[in-house]
Amino acid sequence: MWSYELGGKFGFLDGRAQINAAVYELRWNDVQTNVFIGGDGFVANVPSAKSRGAEAEAQWRPIRALTFNAAASYIKAEYTSTLRYPGARGLDLFAAQDGQAFAQPKWSADIGARLDIPLGGGDTSFYARLDYRWLDKFDLAPSGSPNYTPDSSSVPEQQNVNLRLGVERGSFDVNLFVNNLSDEDKGALGGGRSACTNADCSAFLNYNVVRTISAPIPRQVGLQVAFRY
Numbered sequence: 001m002w003s004y005e006l007g008g009k010f011g012f013l014d015g016r017a018q019i020n021a022a023v024y025e026l027r028w029n030d031v032q033t034n035v036f037i038g039g040d041g042f043v044a045n046v047p048s049a050k051s052r053g054a055e056a057e058a059q060w061r062p063i064r065a066l067t068f069n070a071a072a073s074y075i076k077a078e079y080t081s082t083l084r085y086p087g088a089r090g091l092d093l094f095a096a097q098d099g100q101a102f103a104q105p106k107w108s109a110d111i112g113a114r115l116d117i118p119l120g121g122g123d124t125s126f127y128a129r130l131d132y133r134w135l136d137k138f139d140l141a142p143s144g145s146p147n148y149t150p151d152s153s154s155v156p157e158q159q160n161v162n163l164r165l166g167v168e169r170g171s172f173d174v175n176l177f178v179n180n181l182s183d184e185d186k187g188a189l190g191g192g193r194s195a196c197t198n199a200d201c202s203a204f205l206n207y208n209v210v211r212t213i214s215a216p217i218p219r220q221v222g223l224q225v226a227f228r229y
Contacts (some may be wrong), residue, residue: 016061050078134158158216171228187214190213
């Protein structure tokens with residue numbers, strides 16, 4: 001693997017703000033790739049692939065008690081070679097095709113804010129933190145590949161919001177948290193058509209009437225007590 005990266009860290013506003021940014025490119029050979037055939041599969045070594053992207057993160061503290069943070073990234077990862085296994089009835093099995101994108105979101109973004117308020121003038125403080133994350137939609141398999149199906153090959157865009165309210169005193173931290181505040185339930189789907197015999201899957205060999213969804217963990221509400229030594 002060869003990796004190239006160019007980036008920098010920039011601070012301003014008397015240390016109350018900072019931006020980190022980078023662009024990169026990765027090129028590697030013999031990429032281990034999982035190939036699934038129905039409920040089974042194997043690992044193949046695709047000859048070559050590359051990944052290009054950019055990422056940036058920022059932090060800003062307008063006042064002592066309030067801190068904002070944000071991050072964003074873009075990744076374009078794709079195979080630069082084709083690995084094909086001849087199949088019966090002209091239905092070849094592709095471990096990967098030249099130009100095929102990796103099964104991952106191209107865009108992602110994170111935004112957060114934290115408020116700290118001293119209590120009683122000692123080492124005790126109240127804090128509140130809110131975090132939001134967004135992931136772009138992406139495909140698990142390209143159209144025309146053996147694993148493609150319009151019913152379950154696309155993962156929709158996803159988002160998540162977490163909230164935490166707590167009190168810190170010395171090494172102790174007691175907080176109430178809510179994960180997946182909006183109770184998001186979007187995720188990858190399963191079932192429907194499979195074993196497609198043409199590119200758009202208008203002809204197929206199997207159909208599973210049971211649809212499943214790989215949803216995120218439902219809304220969680222809890223109390224955490226932590227001690228940092």
